[in-house]
Amino acid sequence: MILLMTIPNWPAFTIFLAGVLFMGWAIVFQTRVCLSCGQVSQPDNLVTAPSFCRECGASLDDGAT
Numbered sequence: 001m002i003l004l005m006t007i008p009n010w011p012a013f014t015i016f017l018a019g020v021l022f023m024g025w026a027i028v029f030q031t032r033v034c035l036s037c038g039q040v041s042q043p044d045n046l047v048t049a050p051s052f053c054r055e056c057g058a059s060l061d062d063g064a065t
């Protein structure tokens, strides 16, 4: 309760925190590791995982894992 009182705009802070958590979740679960060269590919956006390796162009479909 004291923590909530010390944050002046805690509703906005809560939304901000939710956004940070979503971005963290998205980056972790949308990251793909290339099976051909081992390169880790970060997602181009927060919705879809990368389809192809940026290093060697190999497919990074979920079925490959």
Ligand SMILES: [Zn+2]
Residues within 6 Å of the ligand: 034, 035, 036, 037, 038, 039, 053, 054, 055, 056, 057, 058
């Ligand atoms: Zn690769």
